[in-house]
Amino acid sequence: MGLSDIAAGIEVVDEQRDSGVATVDRTTDSLAERLEPFAADLPCTPGEAAALVDAYAEGKSVGASARVAGIAPTDGAKALHLFGESVSPVGPMGREIVGDWLAGELPRTEAVELAGVSDQEFALAAYVETHEPIEGAMEAVEGALSLDGDGSVAKRDALGDTMDGVGDLRNC
Structure with a gap:
């Protein structure tokens, strides 16, 4: 298949088709x-x-x-x-520790110490792990x-001043 075969059927037009804007209207309910x-x-x-x-x-x-x-x-x-939303106060290793505690493989005091969080943060991490x-x-x-639309870019832009950049990590 050559380029002429691939380009067959492509048209150049002077106007664009107005396809409208897709909307979801949920304004009737708060x-x-x-x-x-x-x-x-x-x-x-x-x-x-x-x-x-x-x-x-x-x-x-x-x-x-x-x-x-x-x-x-x-x-x-x-x-x-x-x-x-992602609100867990622990990272992947902390999640494993919470999982080990939930499975009965670690006592709570040891799990809290290993996770490196407060009792309150540990309780929140356990909630996150046990509730979908x-x-x-x-x-x-x-x-x-x-x-x-998807929130990712706009939220990052809105919170841009609160997030560390890669350059900030060199000074840690």
């Missing part, structure tokens, strides 16, 4: 109303969860977002985890947590 079906599974009320998500989407930290919502920071982190995000709740908050 975020709190969309979270209502999941109220029994949330560590706070749907109204508090909505306030938490709004503050978090604005770029506030988990703790600051929880304070805006009027809930404990740990409950805020739990709710955000249930919405699919709620699929429907993740969908309910999806638009609020994403600033540009």
Whole structure:
């Protein structure tokens, strides 16, 4: 197959076709109303969860977002985890240690020490390891947590001043 065969059927036109913009309109229900079906599974009320998500989407930290919502920071982190956000206070090795503790292979005091976190952080890590995000709740908050469709680029841009760059790692 040559280039002429590949290019067969390609046209050059003077105008573009207007295909419109795909939209999803969920404006009829507030975020709190969309979270209502999941109220029994949330560590706070749907109204508090909505306030938490709004503050978090604005770029506030988990703790600051929880304070805006009027809930404990740990409950805020739990709710955000249930919405699919990564809030675990431990890395991959810490997750293994928490898993070993959950399996009964380590005593709690030793696991906390090995993970290098506080008791409260360890409890949050255990919660994250034992609770899956709620699929429907993740969908309910999806638009609020994403600033540009998937959220990744816009959130990184919005939080750019709070993130370390590669150059900052040389000075550690």
